[in-house]
Amino acid sequence: MCGRFFQRRGPRAVADAFDITTQLPNTPPSWNRAPTQEVLAVRCHPETGARHLDPLRWGLVPRWAKDASGAARMINARAETLTEKPAFREAFARRRCLVTADGFYEWPQEGRTRQPFAVALRDGAPIAFAGLWEGWRAPDGSILRSCTIVTTAANAKLAALHPRMPVILPQAAWPLWLGESRATAQELQSLLRPCPAEVLLAWPVNLRVNKVSENDPGLLHRDPLALPLPGLDDPPPAWAD
DNA sequence: CCAGACGTTGTT
DNA sequence: GTCTGG
């Protein structure tokens, strides 16, 4: 699944990677983005067609929610049931976005020690998670914009860590998912599959990542005490501080 | 009709 | 809001 991720790049670099020419938010990089926090999402403005990079709260709050407190459990949406679930159906049809990241964390289920792993693209490129967003009107009249990350079955690489993984969309799929080019629900659904195992790296990282308050580049360092796991990788050399 | 849920994950 | 359960 995807319950924690990291984004080493700042808004400027993210905007460059996603061809954003509109105004930039000042959301700082983070090595520990957690549910209920701000994440950076790419959205296509329905009228101008322009791409925007916007801060959204991670954890979708449906329009009909009475308060925003239940959001922490709506951090993921299963790709297989997007069209059925009342909480996501409308957003899937009209409010899709790309949640930007440089990688994510997984905590393997089996095992006594909950050794966290980082997962990233082998080439170090920015990641676009398939996302959905919603606007929720708070009692005071303000609008809370929130989002969720779509999950699918794990590929061979991640199956050792977890049965589910976030949907990572290739650049070619971005216009369709963002609604910049017309797509049927079936076409959109076909984008929601696991990315190829070969493009991913996974390595054990510092246990400090468990604590949301810990947030520095050192979280991504390989944990020297981690037990061997089939298909384990080394961190990208460029990331060793 | 009204009331109440509306989500994901994984657990023994 | 919209659907399900009673």
Add this chain to the structure above:
DNA sequence: CCAGACGTTGTT
């Protein structure tokens, strides 16, 4: 996802 709280009364 993990970490941390989880309660009321009345007391000094």
Add this chain to the structure above:
DNA sequence: GTCTGG
């Protein structure tokens, strides 16, 4: 155990 907060 289960819920909330980050």
